[in-house]
Amino acid sequence: MARDDDLHDLTRHPIFAVLESEALRFIALSAGQRILRSGEVLFRRDEPSDGGYFLRSGSVALEPAGEERSEKILRPPTLIGEMALIAPTRRPATAIACEPSGVLQISRSLFQRALVESPRSAERLRRLLEKRLHGFAQELNALRETAFEDK
Helix, strand or coil, rough: CCCHHHHHHCCCCCCCHHCCCHHHHHHHHHCCEEEEEEEEEECCCCCEEEEEEEEEECCCCECCCCCCCCCEEEECCCCEEEHHCCEEEEECEEECCCCCCCEEEEHHHHHHHHHHCCHHHHHHHHHHHHHHHHHHHHHHHHCCCCCCCCC
């Protein structure tokens, strides 16, 4: 039953919502489950990342480096370390549970295996990421145009 709940929870995030049911089920059944105590560190800034964490319950604070940035509180349904599911990265912040919290630990190898086993899921994810990158590029162009207008 708990894994059925995981399956439902995962579909609440766009990255997982585009996956076919078999790929999603594979991830839900294979992901590690972790319960964090209040104040427990999930990961530290600059650690190498080998995957992401799907926050199912509770809340987690991200504490970035530098005093110029304030901490960000994450609540479900949130995928922490989205890019780490696809490519090697380093953690940009320290993540600390604000209260008892439940996460699914999804390794990069698990996520990529699900995509290899489900080419349609991989294609759907590619289209989603392409659309998001296009949106980011448009935002950057708008910022650039604004910067040139200010000069």
